[in-house]
Amino acid sequence: MTYRHQEEMSPPPARRVTDVAITRFEHVYEVEPALMTEHVTQQSFPNWDTLRLVRSRADHLAWMHRHFAGKVISGEELLHDLDE
Amino acid sequence: MPDPDERPEKEFAEEWRDAAYNCFSSGHKFCREVCPVMQVTRNESWSPTAFHANVVAMEKGELEVADVAADYVNCTGCGACEVRCPNSLFTGDFYRFRTRTVDLVKAVRGLAVEQGVHQPGWRRWNQLTDERRHEPVLDGTPVDQGRVRDWAEGLELPIGGESILFVDCEAAFVRTSVPRSVARILSLAGYEFGLMNEQWCCGGPAAEMGYDEQARRFARHNLDDWRAAGVRRVLVLDPHDYITFTEDYPRYFGDAYDIEIVLVVELLAELIREGRLTPHVPVERTVTYHDPCRLNKRKGVWREPREILRAIPGLTFHDVDRVSQWSYCSGGGGGLPVEKPELTAKISEQRVGKAAELGVDTLVSACPWAERPLSDAGRARSIDVVDLHELLAESLGVSP
Amino acid sequence: MTVLIGDPVLEELRGILGPEHVLTGKADRLNRARVPAPFPVHRWAERMPDLVVLPASTEEVAEVLRLADALRIPVVPRDGGTGLTDGAVPLRGGIVVDVKRINQIKEIDLGNRTCTVGVGINALKLNEVLARHGLIYPDDPASYPCSLVGGRIGTSGWSLIGSRYGHTRDLVLSFDHVLPGGRVIHVGDGIGRKITKSSSGYQLKHLFMGHQGTLGIATEATLKLFPKPEAEFSPFWAFEDYDSAYRAVGALARAGVATFAGAVLFDEWKVDYLRRDDEAYIPQPSSVKALVCAALYGYEDEVRAGGRRLLRIARSLGARYLGDEISEGDWAARHDRYATPLHGRTKSGQVVPMSWHCEDASINYTRLPAVRLAWHEIAARLRRESDVFDDWGMFAYTNGATGADYLTEIDIGIWEQRLDDTAWAAWVRAKRDLAAVTLEHGGSISACHGSCREGEVDLVPEELGGGYDVMLAVKRAIDPNNIMNPGKYLLDQAYAEEP
Numbered sequence: 007m008t009y010r011h012q013e014e015m016s017p018p019p020a021r022r023v024t025d026v027a028i029t030r031f032e033h034v035y036e037v038e039p040a041l042m043t044e045h046v047t048q049q050s051f052p053n054w055d056t057l058r059l060v061r062s063r064a065d066h067l068a069w070m071h072r073h074f075a076g077k078v079i080s081g082e083e084l085l086h087d088l089d090e
Numbered sequence: 091m092p093d094p095d096e097r098p099e100k101e102f103a104e105e106w107r108d109a110a111y112n113c114f115s116s117g118h119k120f121c122r123e124v125c126p127v128m129q130v131t132r133n134e135s136w137s138p139t140a141f142h143a144n145v146v147a148m149e150k151g152e153l154e155v156a157d158v159a160a161d162y163v164n165c166t167g168c169g170a171c172e173v174r175c176p177n178s179l180f181t182g183d184f185y186r187f188r189t190r191t192v193d194l195v196k197a198v199r200g201l202a203v204e205q206g207v208h209q210p211g212w213r214r215w216n217q218l219t220d221e222r223r224h225e226p227v228l229d230g231t232p233v234d235q236g237r238v239r240d241w242a243e244g245l246e247l248p249i250g251g252e253s254i255l256f257v258d259c260e261a262a263f264v265r266t267s268v269p270r271s272v273a274r275i276l277s278l279a280g281y282e283f284g285l286m287n288e289q290w291c292c293g294g295p296a297a298e299m300g301y302d303e304q305a306r307r308f309a310r311h312n313l314d315d316w317r318a319a320g321v322r323r324v325l326v327l328d329p330h331d332y333i334t335f336t337e338d339y340p341r342y343f344g345d346a347y348d349i350e351i352v353l354v355v356e357l358l359a360e361l362i363r364e365g366r367l368t369p370h371v372p373v374e375r376t377v378t379y380h381d382p383c384r385l386n387k388r389k390g391v392w393r394e395p396r397e398i399l400r401a402i403p404g405l406t407f408h409d410v411d412r413v414s415q416w417s418y419c420s421g422g423g424g425g426l427p428v429e430k431p432e433l434t435a436k437i438s439e440q441r442v443g444k445a446a447e448l449g450v451d452t453l454v455s456a457c458p459w460a461e462r463p464l465s466d467a468g469r470a471r472s473i474d475v476v477d478l479h480e481l482l483a484e485s486l487g488v489s490p
Numbered sequence: 491m492t493v494l495i496g497d498p499v500l501e502e503l504r505g506i507l508g509p510e511h512v513l514t515g516k517a518d519r520l521n522r523a524r525v526p527a528p529f530p531v532h533r534w535a536e537r538m539p540d541l542v543v544l545p546a547s548t549e550e551v552a553e554v555l556r557l558a559d560a561l562r563i564p565v566v567p568r569d570g571g572t573g574l575t576d577g578a579v580p581l582r583g584g585i586v587v588d589v590k591r592i593n594q595i596k597e598i599d600l601g602n603r604t605c606t607v608g609v610g611i612n613a614l615k616l617n618e619v620l621a622r623h624g625l626i627y628p629d630d631p632a633s634y635p636c637s638l639v640g641g642r643i644g645t646s647g648w649s650l651i652g653s654r655y656g657h658t659r660d661l662v663l664s665f666d667h668v669l670p671g672g673r674v675i676h677v678g679d680g681i682g683r684k685i686t687k688s689s690s691g692y693q694l695k696h697l698f699m700g701h702q703g704t705l706g707i708a709t710e711a712t713l714k715l716f717p718k719p720e721a722e723f724s725p726f727w728a729f730e731d732y733d734s735a736y737r738a739v740g741a742l743a744r745a746g747v748a749t750f751a752g753a754v755l756f757d758e759w760k761v762d763y764l765r766r767d768d769e770a771y772i773p774q775p776s777s778v779k780a781l782v783c784a785a786l787y788g789y790e791d792e793v794r795a796g797g798r799r800l801l802r803i804a805r806s807l808g809a810r811y812l813g814d815e816i817s818e819g820d821w822a823a824r825h826d827r828y829a830t831p832l833h834g835r836t837k838s839g840q841v842v843p844m845s846w847h848c849e850d851a852s853i854n855y856t857r858l859p860a861v862r863l864a865w866h867e868i869a870a871r872l873r874r875e876s877d878v879f880d881d882w883g884m885f886a887y888t889n890g891a892t893g894a895d896y897l898t899e900i901d902i903g904i905w906e907q908r909l910d911d912t913a914w915a916a917w918v919r920a921k922r923d924l925a926a927v928t929l930e931h932g933g934s935i936s937a938c939h940g941s942c943r944e945g946e947v948d949l950v951p952e953e954l955g956g957g958y959d960v961m962l963a964v965k966r967a968i969d970p971n972n973i974m975n976p977g978k979y980l981l982d983q984a985y986a987e988e989p
Contacts, residue, residue: 007360008352037184051183062173070825081797133590134521181830
């Protein structure tokens with residue numbers, strides 16, 4: 007909640023996921039930074055901004071579902087019906 | 091004839107080129123229908139995507155800053171375009187590279203000022219701010235250094251201390267009941283804080299209008315003042331100040347910037363959660379909440395104000411979700427009301443119109459800068475515009 | 491003809507529209523000279539109009555066209571400017587008529603379940619209002635949050651959920667249309683504004699949709715509305731090879747499920763591309779080589795029953811359901827699925843901003859595998875020639891409920907910062923070759939964007955045959971002075987001297 011500059015500019019350590027992707031925050035992927043060194047370089051990205059976008063994306067996708075239909079049917083639930 | 095490679099526009103485009111192509115080459119224009127100015131003017135020259143495309147045109151030598159400076163007035167800095175842009179929303183965090191239209195608009199305005207291309211209203215506004223150390227807010231309201239703490243009269247707040255409350259120019263000189271409410275609530279909760287020794291305008295408005303040197307000078311003053319008084323923590327009630335202190339100041343001062351910034355709305359929600367504040371006086375109003383752009387769109391802060399509203403007894407709350415509100419705005423930001431008050435009024439009318447459709451009698455805001463244009467628009471529809479902090483104070487039984 | 495500043499025509503236009511709605515600034519014109527279609531950005535200035543007008547009514551559009559026709563000034567209509575063909579881009583300067591201000595909701599007719607709107611309105615914004623009545627206007631392109639009704643008419647757009655609700659041509663019942671000389675006609679089935687079927691006279695509605703601004707300007711449209719669906723189901727499945735996925739998508743589309751709104755097939759190149767930056771596909775095992783998704787809309791009981799049927803079919807064909815989280819997240823993102831430039835990669839893998847060029851065609855189901863291989867070969871040739879190009883894979887989307895044909899697209903990235911005449915020429919040649927493959931396989935050059943872009947347009951006369959001669963005759967009859975979007979669709983031929 008409180009903004010502290012040093013904390014914001016210190017992302018969690020990176021862990022490799024694939025040849026081209028890493029992860030720092032849980033369930034959040036990032037490009038392998040070495041791929042953004044020649045033509046386009048990465049911006050300064052405080053932690054709050056990463057988390058803001060991740061959460062906004064989830065909110066937006068949920069909004070889009072509500073925009074098109076009253077509810078979303080779960081495939082896992084229907085598959086369970088098939089197995090019975 | 092000047093060397094075409096030394097044109098300031100060329101140098102500018104070099105810095106902004108990748109960001110500009112990231113918009114130009116996508117051509118989404120998902121910004122357009124959420125942009126408040128675009129919604130009321132339908133003029134594509136003033137769409138966020140045009141602001142990026144112009145940089146590509148500058149690089150190609152097709153445009154000079156003087157051709158477009160007036161177009162860049164048409165932005166409230168609300169950030170809707172940035173968050174709605176797929177380059178932010180879907181991949182911004184992945185690439186650590188997102189759409190930064192607000193920064194671009196500020197930068198083009200800065201380039202214009204640097205080149206001696208001024209907007210008359212903005213020039214005057216910033217000259218007066220420079221003279222008085224505070225924004226000239228409403229014509230006729232006396233604004234000077236001697237009166238910056240007048241709003242706190244009788245509250246007996248100390249000067250200095252580890253935590254201080256920073257009050258923006260609009261709240262300090264016009265919307266004084268807002269900071270008074272905040273101060274009373276914090277005192278009620280036993281939260282210790284003081285006032286700044288010699289508070290100047292945060293500098294954010296100057297930065298937004300392109301007067302960068304002035305913005306930095308004001309920021310320097312404030313930071314020095316905090317340091318001299320041993321301030322560790324700044325409480326901020328105005329979303330615009332919150333942006334300035336968490337985005338502009340870190341850019342100016344880098345790693346040396348060690349002041350904690352606390353948004354009052356978040357603090358109050360926490361105090362309610364912890365049981366240190368318990369709203370108990372029923373407030374019989376039917377309300378909806380206006381998400382201040384700088385909180386909802388630019389910072390992702392939208393839960394806490396709703397938590398506070400839901401804690402107030404007596405309220406009937408018709409909420410509109412935060413994503414729908416990405417396309418709402420008061421029109422009060424980014425210097426727009428200084429140069430184009432008629433556009434601000436239209437944007438506010440549209441916002442209040444959305445509230446009217448819900449059948450509410452009150453529109454609750456949490457941004458002092460939004461409240462003047464929204465109140466003007468609200469009068470025509472008999473909708474009160476009330477500040478969230480004031481509403482909470484009322485329910486806590488503390489009068490401003 | 492070029493309109494110069496100070497020209498008396500400017501004063502006339504200012505008189506018609508009000509001075510603030512006649513724009514002559516360079517940035518005003520540059521920003522109305524581009525669309526997301528393949529665009530030679532290095533020659534941007536050549537596409538600029540001389541001026542831009544922002545009318546607010548059908549009458550104002552009619553007066554502008556009357557004046558332009560009398561003075562033989564080219565006119566290019568522009569609405570959202572989000573099209574993937576270049577209909578809204580002027581080739582000969584002149585006046586851009588930007589109709590975004592004509593965006594009012596004139597009527598919501600609950601009894602006949604229609605609404606009438608100005609064509610400058612966006613469907614998402616319209617649906618926010620219609621939702622209060624429990625209704626939806628289900629025209630759902632990838633540009634859903636930004637495309638406007640007028641552009642959907644001018645390009646005869648395609649909808650992601652068209653297999654259930656129809657495409658723009660089915661959803662737009664009628665519209666006011668300003669002819670090049672300024673005469674206003676109403677185009678629909680018969681004379682009616684809200685008639686969905688008539689056999690009175692020639693059926694003109696199709697003629698005045700998809701003409702890319704060459705036959706006039708639509709201003710106000712009456713749209714068909716549906717109940718907002720109670721439920722949605724959007725399963726995504728993974729496959730270990732393209733052929734299995736291809737068989738599955740065909741079976742799903744042919745199943746005849748009433749709530750079926752569409753299915754999409756992703757090929758290996760597309761899956762590889764998604765692994766670059768899509769959170770749903772980065773963690774997928776390497777055995778995943780192709781994907782299929784389907785979407786169903788309707789009442790909950792119908793959707794559940796149809797959904798079970800499709801799940802059973804998919805399972806019998808070797809599909810692995812990807813789970814609710816991916817299914818729901820990815821489908822919700824398909825309503826605004828324009829590509830992000832940073833998907834682009836050089837051959838060495840470096841990230842570069844590329845524009846997205848979706849080359850589309852309508853291809854019959856049985857021809858999909860062959861077209862796919864031929865198209866990727868063309869994309870590979872481009873990539874070999876230059877780092878400016880990148881193959882972003884292919885999708886095939888059902889065009890209709892019976893599974894006859896598919897909107898087939900290959901997505902190609904172009905690094906516009908490095909675009910020059912050589913690369914542009916290679917691109918135009920590739921587009922011509924892509925279109926030729928389509929015609930060899932009995933397809934149509936475009937399912938949704940239009941086929942008037944450089945390269946592919948050369949093959950339109952071949953595709954349409956005698957129909958193209960009728961196009962020329964119609965163009966000459968309706969626009970005798972060739973003021974409407976001159977140069978598009980090679981229609982200048984309509985005005986060639988008789989031999």
